[in-house]
Every structure is written in C-alpha cells, then in structure tokens.
Amino acid sequence: MAKHSSLSRRTLLKGAAVGTAVAGFPAILKAAPSQLVIATGGGKLEEAYAKVHFAPYSTKTGIKIVTAPNTNAKLKAMVEAKNYEWDLCQLPAEFAAHAAKQGLLEPLDWGQMDRAKMLTGTAHEHFVMSDVAAYHIAWNTKNVKSGAPKDWAEFWKASGRRGLWKRPFQTMEVALMADGVAKDKLYPLDVERAFKSLDKIKASTLFWNTGAQSAQILIDGEVEVSATWNGRVHDPKIGGAPVDYHFNQSLFVSDAWAIPKGAPNKKEAMEFIALAMSAPNQAAFSTIIPYGPTNTAAMPLIDPKVAPALPSSAENYPKGTFLDVTYWADNGDRVAEQFNKWIL
Amino acid sequence: MTERASGEAWTMSRGYARLLALPLLFLAVFFAWPLLRVIVRGFVDPSPGLANYIRVFGDGPYLKVLWNTVETAAVVTVLCLAIAYPVAYVAARLRGAWLHLAAAAVLIPMWTSVVIRSYAWMVVFQRQGVLNDALLALGLTDTPIRFLPGSIAVHVGMVHIMLPFMILPLIANMRAIDRTLLSAAAILGANPAMAFLKVFLPLSLPGINAGVALVFMTSLGFFVTPALLGGPRHMLAAVLIEQQANQLLNWGMASALATTLLVLTLAIYVFYARITGGAAGAGAGR
Amino acid sequence: MGELVSRLARVMLPGLALLIAAFLVLPALIVVPLSFSNQTYLSFPPPGWSLKWYEAMTTDLAWPQAAVNSFFIGVPTALLSSILGTMAALAVARGRIAWAATASAVIVAPMLLPHIIMAIGLYPVMLDLGLLRGYLGVIVSHTVVAMPLVFITVSASLRTYPETLEMAAMTCGASPWPTFRYVTLPMIRPGVMVGAVLAFATSFDELMLSLFLTGPGTRTLPRLIWEQMNMFLTPTIAAVATLIFAFSLLLLGLVALLQNRAGANPSFARE
Numbered sequence: 001m002a003k004h005s006s007l008s009r010r011t012l013l014k015g016a017a018v019g020t021a022v023a024g025f026p027a028i029l030k031a032a033p034s035q036l037v038i039a040t041g042g043g044k045l046e047e048a049y050a051k052v053h054f055a056p057y058s059t060k061t062g063i064k065i066v067t068a069p070n071t072n073a074k075l076k077a078m079v080e081a082k083n084y085e086w087d088l089c090q091l092p093a094e095f096a097a098h099a100a101k102q103g104l105l106e107p108l109d110w111g112q113m114d115r116a117k118m119l120t121g122t123a124h125e126h127f128v129m130s131d132v133a134a135y136h137i138a139w140n141t142k143n144v145k146s147g148a149p150k151d152w153a154e155f156w157k158a159s160g161r162r163g164l165w166k167r168p169f170q171t172m173e174v175a176l177m178a179d180g181v182a183k184d185k186l187y188p189l190d191v192e193r194a195f196k197s198l199d200k201i202k203a204s205t206l207f208w209n210t211g212a213q214s215a216q217i218l219i220d221g222e223v224e225v226s227a228t229w230n231g232r233v234h235d236p237k238i239g240g241a242p243v244d245y246h247f248n249q250s251l252f253v254s255d256a257w258a259i260p261k262g263a264p265n266k267k268e269a270m271e272f273i274a275l276a277m278s279a280p281n282q283a284a285f286s287t288i289i290p291y292g293p294t295n296t297a298a299m300p301l302i303d304p305k306v307a308p309a310l311p312s313s314a315e316n317y318p319k320g321t322f323l324d325v326t327y328w329a330d331n332g333d334r335v336a337e338q339f340n341k342w343i344l
Numbered sequence: 345m346t347e348r349a350s351g352e353a354w355t356m357s358r359g360y361a362r363l364l365a366l367p368l369l370f371l372a373v374f375f376a377w378p379l380l381r382v383i384v385r386g387f388v389d390p391s392p393g394l395a396n397y398i399r400v401f402g403d404g405p406y407l408k409v410l411w412n413t414v415e416t417a418a419v420v421t422v423l424c425l426a427i428a429y430p431v432a433y434v435a436a437r438l439r440g441a442w443l444h445l446a447a448a449a450v451l452i453p454m455w456t457s458v459v460i461r462s463y464a465w466m467v468v469f470q471r472q473g474v475l476n477d478a479l480l481a482l483g484l485t486d487t488p489i490r491f492l493p494g495s496i497a498v499h500v501g502m503v504h505i506m507l508p509f510m511i512l513p514l515i516a517n518m519r520a521i522d523r524t525l526l527s528a529a530a531i532l533g534a535n536p537a538m539a540f541l542k543v544f545l546p547l548s549l550p551g552i553n554a555g556v557a558l559v560f561m562t563s564l565g566f567f568v569t570p571a572l573l574g575g576p577r578h579m580l581a582a583v584l585i586e587q588q589a590n591q592l593l594n595w596g597m598a599s600a601l602a603t604t605l606l607v608l609t610l611a612i613y614v615f616y617a618r619i620t621g622g623a624a625g626a627g628a629g630r
Numbered sequence: 631m632g633e634l635v636s637r638l639a640r641v642m643l644p645g646l647a648l649l650i651a652a653f654l655v656l657p658a659l660i661v662v663p664l665s666f667s668n669q670t671y672l673s674f675p676p677p678g679w680s681l682k683w684y685e686a687m688t689t690d691l692a693w694p695q696a697a698v699n700s701f702f703i704g705v706p707t708a709l710l711s712s713i714l715g716t717m718a719a720l721a722v723a724r725g726r727i728a729w730a731a732t733a734s735a736v737i738v739a740p741m742l743l744p745h746i747i748m749a750i751g752l753y754p755v756m757l758d759l760g761l762l763r764g765y766l767g768v769i770v771s772h773t774v775v776a777m778p779l780v781f782i783t784v785s786a787s788l789r790t791y792p793e794t795l796e797m798a799a800m801t802c803g804a805s806p807w808p809t810f811r812y813v814t815l816p817m818i819r820p821g822v823m824v825g826a827v828l829a830f831a832t833s834f835d836e837l838m839l840s841l842f843l844t845g846p847g848t849r850t851l852p853r854l855i856w857e858q859m860n861m862f863l864t865p866t867i868a869a870v871a872t873l874i875f876a877f878s879l880l881l882l883g884l885v886a887l888l889q890n891r892a893g894a895n896p897s898f899a900r901e
Contacts, residue, residue: 037846041857042854042856042857042858043857043858043859046857066846066847067846068845068846069841069849069857071590071841071842072590072591072593073589073590073593073595073746073750073842074753074841074842076593076595077750077753077754077757077842078757080754081753081754081757081758083754083757083758085757085762085845095591098592098593099593104593166576206492206493206575207493207575207576209571209572210571210572210859212859212863213466213572215671215863216463216466216671216672216863217470217492219671219672219673220466220467220470220471220472220473220673221470221471221472222470222471222472222492235670235671236670236671239669239670239671240669241669241670241671241673332591333592333594336587336591336592337399337404340404340405340579340584340587341403341404341405343576343579344405344408344409344412344576344577344579356724356796356800356806357724357725357726358725359806360720360721360723360724360725360726361721361726361727362721362725363717363718363720363721363725364717364718364721364722364725364727364733366714366717367714367715367717367718367721367737368718368733368736370714370773370774370777371736371737371740371774371777373755374752374755374771374773374774375739375740375748375774376736377751377755378748378751378752378754378755379739379747379748379751381751381754382747382750382751427650430643430646430647431646431647431650431651433643434643434644434646434647435647444882444885446647446651447882448879448882449651449654449655450651450654451827451878451882452654452655452658452875452878452879452882453654453655453657453658454827454831454834454835455831455834455874455875455877455878456661456871456874456875457835457851457852457855457867457871458835459837459852459855459856459859459867460657460661460855460867460868460870460871461657463672463863463867464657464660464661464664465657467660467664467672467674468656468657468660473674474660474674504653504654504657507650507654508654508828508831509828512783512824512827512828513782513783513786513821513824515820515824516783516786516787516820516821516823516824517786517787517790519820520787520790520791520817520820521790536639547790550785550786550787550789550790551786554782554783554785554786557738557782558741558779558782558783558828561738561741561742561778562741564742565741565742565743565744565745567744567838581744582744582745582746585744585746585747586744586746586838589746589747589750590746598746598747598750599747602743602744602747605742605744606739606742606743609742610735610739610742613735613738614731614735617731617734
C-alpha cells in the first residue's frame with residue numbers, strides 16, 4: 001500500500017512537471033491534429049462521405065481526412081492497447097451498441113447536436129445512427145410476373161425459392177412478422193417462435209452471406225424472392241435489372257458514428273460528427289445513396305423526386321420498424337449460437 | 345541413420361541445425377507470442393476458467409462445424425490429388441513453349457482474387473447459368489439442376505483454388521525423377537503399370553506429401569468460397585471464428601475455437617507424418 | 631494387355647491434362663466478358679458491351695495504387711519467406727535435430743490458424759512495435775503465413791536426393807556457402823521457386839491480415855475489392871481481374887522470352 005502511494009506520488013510529480021513544461025507552450029497543447037483518421041466500410045459509402053462530409057470539414061478546419069477499413073475487431077484491439085489508429089468510426093449500429101456495452105466507445109457530446117430532431121431510437125449516449133436503410137422484400141421481375149409478396153407472410157408462402165440472410169439479426173425479426181407478430185411487438189424476440197416459423201421454409205430457402213450476394217441471386221433469377229437491403233437493389237433496378245422491391249414491413253437498420261474510448265482527438269472527431277449529422281449534410285448524403293436521414297430536419301431539404309427511394313421518407317417510414325440494437329447487444333451472442341445450431 | 349555419420353557429417357549437420365535459429369526466432373516474435381496471447385484469452389475472457397471450452401464441446405453448433413471443416417478439407421485434398429497427379433505427370437515431361445503454356449494455365453488462375461473466382465463460379469452454377477444452359481441444350485436434363493448452394497459447387501470452387509497448390513509441388517518433384525528408371529524397369533521385364541507403381545509412384549511420394557499438406561491445411565481456413573457457394577451444411581470453422589471475433593467481439597470463444605482447430609489439425613498432421621514416414625519434411629527419417 | 635494400357639494412357643493423359651487446363655482457365659473466360667458489360671450488375675452473358683468499367687477504374691486512382699501496394703507487399707514477402715523457409719527446411723532435413731518433427735509442426739502451424747485469430751494477436755504487437763505505418767507490418771505478417779509454403783516445397787525437394795552429395799562436396803574441402811550455392815541450390819531450385827510463387831500468390835490474395843495491418847496508404851487489391859464489394863457488385867471488379875490476367879500473361883511471356891534468349895533452363899530448373 002505504501003509502495004503504491006509513493007509510486008503514484010512520483011507519477012503525480014512527473015505529471016506536474018510535464019504539465020508545467022507544456023503550460024509554457026500553450027500553442028502546442030492546443031494544436032489541432034493535422035489529420036483525422038476515419039474508419040468506414042469503404043466503397044460507395046465512403047465515396048459519398050468524401051464528397052459530402054470530408055471535403056467541407058477539411059475546408060472548414062484545415063484538417064486532412066484519411067480513411068481506414070472499419071474492421072470491427074480492430075476497435076477492440078485498439079482500445080485495449082490504448083494505441084489508436086482511428087479517431088472516429090462508422091460502424092453498423094447493432095455492432096456499435098455491442099461495442100458500447102463492452103465499454104469501447106467514448107460518450108458523445110450531445111450539446112453539439114439537436115437530439116430532439118433525431119428519429120426515435122437513433123440517438124444514443126455513445127453513438128449516433130447516421131442513415132436509415134431497409135431490409136425488405138424484393139423479387140425477380142422475370143420469375144415473379146404478378147402477385148409479388150405484399151408482406152412477410154406472403155413471402156413465406158411464395159412459390160419457388162426465397163433468399164434470406166444467413167445471420168440471426170433481421171432474419172429472426174422477419175420470421176416473426178411472417179408468423180403474424182405485429183411489427184411494434186417484436187421485442188423481446190420470441191426466439192422459439194421465430195425458429196418454428198423458419199422451419200417451415202428452411203428447405204426452400206437459400207441463405208446468403210453477403211449483401212452483394214443477395215442482389216446477385218435476385219438479378220440472376222437464382223431465387224424468386226429475397227430479403228435484401230434497399231441500397232443493393234436501388235441502382236440495379238434503375239439500371240434495368242429484372243428486380244423490384246417495396247418497403248412494406250421492412251426492418252430499418254443503420255450505420256452509426258462513434259469515437260473509440262480514449263481516442264486522442266475527441267474534440268475534432270466530435271466536430272466532424274456534428275457536421276455529418278447536420279441537416280444539410282444528411283440531406284446531401286441521402287441524395288447520393290438511397291439511405292434516408294436520421295435527422296428529421298434534413299427531410300424537408302431533400303428533393304421530392306429522391307424521397308420515395310428513402311426508407312425514412314414520410315411515406316415509407318410508417319411502413320416499417322427499427323431494429324432494436326439494444327436487444328441485440330444484450331442477446332446477440334446467445335441467439336447467434338442458437339441460430340447457427342438451427343441452420344446446420 | 346546415425347551409424348554412418350562421420351566427423352564431417354556431424355559438423356555439417358550441426359551447421360545445418362544452426363540455420364533453424366533465425367526462422368524460429370522470427371516465428372517466436374511474430375507467431376508464437378501473438379498466438380500465446382490469443383490462446384490465453386480462451387481461458388480468461390470473459391472470466392477465468394474453462395467456460396469457453398465447455399461451450400465448444402457442448403451441444404452447440406461448434407463440434408459439428410469443426411467436423412464439417414475437416415471433412416471438406418479432406419474431400420478437397422483427395423480430389424485435388426486425383427486431378428493433379430496425371431496433369432503433373434504430363435506437364436513434368438513438357439519442354440519449351442509447351443511448358444510455359446502449362447505453367448501459364450496453372451499460374452494465371454492464382455492471380456485472380458478468390459472472391460472474384462467464387463463469383464465466377466456462381467455465374468457458372470446458377471439456375472440460369474452457363475452450366476445449366478449447356479446441360480439443357482445438350483438434352484442431358486429437362487429442368488435446370490439446382491447446384492447452388494451445394495456440395496458440388498463448393499468442391500469445384502475449392503478444388504479450383506487449391507489445384508495449383510497441388511500441381512506445382514508435384515511438377516517440381518516429378519521433374520527431378522529420372523525417367524530412365526522407368527525404361528530400366530521395362531528392360532528388366534516390368535510392365536508399364538508395374539513400373540509406374542513400383543518405381544515412379546514411390547519416387548513421387550515427397551511431392552504428394554508436400555501437395556497434400558499444403559492443400560489440406562490451406563483448405564481448413566477457407567472462408568469466402570464455402571460462404572458464397574455452400575449451403576448451411578458448409579458452414580466452416582473460419583466463418584464461425586470470424587463471427588465470434590469480429591461480429592460478437594467474443595474473443596475468448598473465438599480463441600477457444602481456433603485453438604481446438606489448431607490442436608486437431610496438428611494431431612492429424614503428426615499422424616499423417618507418422619504413417620507416411622515423415623510428411624513434408626517432418627521427422628528426420630528418409 | 632500392358633501395351634494396350636500404356637498406349638491408352640499415352641493418348642488419354644494429355645487429353646485429360648488439357649481438359650483440366652481448360653477447367654483452370656474457365657473462370658477467366660467468364661470474368662473477361664463480364665468486364666466489358668454495359669450493365670451495372672453482373673449478368674452473364676452480358677446483354678451489351680462497353681468500356682465504362684475500365685474508364686471508371688482509370689479515373690479512380692485507388693486501383694493502380696492498390697496494385698502497386700500489392701506488389702510492394704507481395705514481392706518482399708516472397709523473398710523473405712523463401713530465405714526463411716529454405717533455411718528452416720535445410721535445418722530440419724539435414725540438421726539431424728532430435729525434435730525435427732516438432733520443429734516442422736511449429737513451422738507449418740501458421741498455415742492452420744484462421745487469419746482473423748492471427749490478426750487479432752498480431753495487431754497489438756505491431757501497434758507496439760510501430761510497424762503499422764508502412765509496408766513492413768503487413769509484409770512480416772504475410773511472411774508468417776507464407777513461410778510454411780516454402781518450407782514444405784523445399785523439404786520435398788531436399789528429399790529427392792541424398793545428403794551424401796553435400797557431404798562429398800564438404801569432404802572435398804568446399805566450405806558451407808559454396809556447397810549450398812553449387813550443390814544444394816541447383817538441386818532444390820524448383821522447390822524454392824514454387825514456394826516463392828505460392829508465397830507471392832498467398833500474399834497477393836490475402837484479405838484478413840491486410841485488413842488489420844494495412845493503413846490508408848498501403849491498402850492492397852484484395853482489400854479494395856472487398857471494400858467495393860461490401861456495397862455493390864459491379865463489373866469494375868471483373869475489369870480489375872482482367873487487367874491482372876493481362877498483366878500476368880505479359881509477365882509470363884516476358885519470362886519465357888528472356889529465358890529463351892539467355893538459353894537458360896526454364897522455370898523448373900532441372901532438365
């Protein structure tokens with residue numbers, strides 16, 4: 001005990017010395033970083049971020065932005081090692097909730113954002129959801145000429161083959177809706193009931209692994225109908241691919257902005273997030289990528305021609321329901337194990 | 345083995361033995377140390393004890409997936425060997441332009457991303473894909489065959505990726521085999537099949553062992569191909585481990601799974617080395 | 631009867647080999663047309679043709695940069711793995727080490743570990759050593775997984791001839807380096823070269839370690855392809871694959887030409 005206190009006193013003294021030294025050069029202490037490292041999923045999302053968020057931020061602050069891939073496990077490694085490669089990150093919201101629960105994220109400064117304007121369930125202490133995507137029903141227009149499934153119950157009964165994600169998130173919710181559970185009564189999930197519902201279609205379902213694959217099997221006609229995300233089929237549909245979709249009973253999912261716990265440039269990172277969540281930036285993003293804004297102030301700024309493609313538009317938003325990320329943060333491990341066992 | 349070791353041989357082998365220092369040091373820092381940290385996690389994360397291992401060996405999906413992984417790797421290895429052996433036998437005799445052409449056919453696929461190749465196989469195997477079109481046109485089937493997802497697609501995709509890993513060691517080995525030995529055997533009265541079985545095959549064993557070791561072990565870590573071409577039955581260990589490590593941040597569990605796979609495979613490797621008298625350089629016996 | 635079998639084999643075998651060569655290049659035959667598709671999605675055969683995916687690639691500097699990165703990582707990986715793998719193979723095959731079986735199991739172990747696990751273990755180590763800024767961290771990690779390939783192929787080569795060859799050279803007074811250079815190396819060259827090629831290919835297509843250990847400026851082709859495919863599957867990736875094909879064909883042709891001119895032995899050394 002005595003040893004411990006003497007050690008901490010020494011550390012304290014050292015710290016004080018450093019503090020005095022630094023105090024002599026306040027400019028150094030306050031100097032902004034010359035660059036900010038942002039982890040993203042890459043691809044077209046990153047291209048959109050670059051145009052909408054990175055360029056204005058750099059012009060405003062003079063801070064250069066570089067990107068890194070947002071490999072989830074890296075966040076944990078970084079925080080454990082207290083050695084940071086990222087200043088902030090874009091993560092799938094259900095993962096952000098999980099990371100927050102494990103204590104890997106810094107609390108956000110909500111003073112810089114208008115929490116009241118956020119869609120219900122999108123503002124959290126440690127992360128903010130950035131855009132609304134939909135996991136919804138889609139079909140191949142060559143194979144399904146008429147009578148495309150209007151809801152998940154019809155999707156379950158559709159003839160031919162159907163596609164679903166080979167993961168429990170979203171697939172379990174959809175299975176419950178197919179079995180008649182109302183969209184606002186999904187949580188906590190009735191896991192047994194969901195598996196019973198999935199049992200009915202297991203033999204005629206192709207369980208796909210990646211979003212790109214879900215679009216591919218739909219367009220190729222490998223399946224008649226499939227669940228997929230609107231961002232996957234939006235461009236192909238416009239490009240003339242034989243695919244169509246609707247938002248009825250869709251499950252809304254999102255990405256989120258977050259700051260790794262203890263990351264050194266929190267102030268700048270927070271300024272970036274505030275900018276990215278501002279109404280004009282959210283609106284500009286949704287014009288490029290068909291994912292709707294979570295900041296309701298952004299919706300009026302969006303071209304009415306673009307709005308029908310966005311899951312969070314006034315017309316589409318009431319048709320679906322948001323994935324409960326907190327449920328998955330608490331139960332993901334257990335349900336994933338059951339799901340893997342079920343699917344084998 | 346050691347009885348004919350002269351003084352020079354002893355010095356020489358000691359000199360060779362020293363060469364091991366640098367590779368082992370490299371592996372100690374960049375493999376053993378990180379691995380040890382991960383293995384320890386399997387016993388302490390989230391709480392100290394054997395909880396993770398109890399889960400692995402419990403009635404969850406884990407043992408089944410490990411078994412699927414080993415089984416798939418074994419099937420792919422056998423298929424690769426069966427296909428690669430005759431190819432290497434022919435290719436090892438080629439000279440000049442033909443040799444370059446053969447090398448090109450083997451090497452070119454290797455530069456294409458496994459991800460892209462797996463998508464190419466999806467295009468081949470899908471319901472309205474190249475293969476079904478051909479089968480329908482030839483009248484071999486009336487309705488499109490469902491290949492996706494399925495064992496055929498997974499095995500074809502994986503064999504395609506692993507084949508060069510089998511062919512190249514075999515060619516390297518077979519080119520070193522003196523084919524006049526086969527003629528000698530023929531002169532001594534052996535028929536060609538006999539000459540092949542008794543002379544060529546044993547001499548090509550080092551190549552076979554190298555290829556089998558490469559293909560089997562690499563196949564155990566497959567991720568993309570079974571995920572894209574395989575059904576639920578083809579969920580392999582790498583997918584499960586990635587899920588635990590990267591999606592669920594359950595590093596203790598990911599570590600327990602990886603450690604179990606590692607131990608299992610090393611056991612298979614040592615067993616194989618024993619029965620073949622030293623696979624892939626294992627064991628000092630020649 | 632034996633005559634018949636051998637004659638049949640003589641006709642059948644090359645035919646079979648050709649068939650398998652066709653199997654090996656088949657995905658290429660699909661990927662190349664896809665890259666000239668006029669669609670924004672992968673559809674085969676493409677309903678129409680265009681060069682827009684090549685244009686898209688040339689305007690995006692990320693692709694050439696990633697290709698350069700992949701080579702700057704792959705070539706040193708192949709070299710480093712060849713040196714370390716050959717050393718290890720020589721030691722195990724010729725060193726008369728009592729625990730040779732254990733040693734070789736340790737050396738091949740990196741092949742068995744899922745890359746995500748290795749990445750999780752290596753990432754903090756590399757962070758501590760400060761190796762994440764440049765190429766070094768990812769080269770080292772790729773060498774860990776590629777070295778066993780060289781070890782296995784070189785070990786196989788070492789087992790095709792007796793060590794008495796080297797012993798004879800040494801007895802005649804040759805010192806270790808010339809013995810290696812003029813006796814051992816010519817014998818094991820095919821194994822070393824095959825191992826180096828496999829090591830390069832492994833690094834060139836490695837995703838998981840690259841995701842963890844490359845930074846913004848060092849991202850590799852597989853990482854870029856993965857990032858692109860995360861969102862949308864467009865023929866751009868087919869265009870990338872086609873260019874890599876063309877490049878490797880060019881490279882192979884160049885090697886063949888150089889070898890013919892130099893009159894040297896072709897790639898698989900011993901005639």
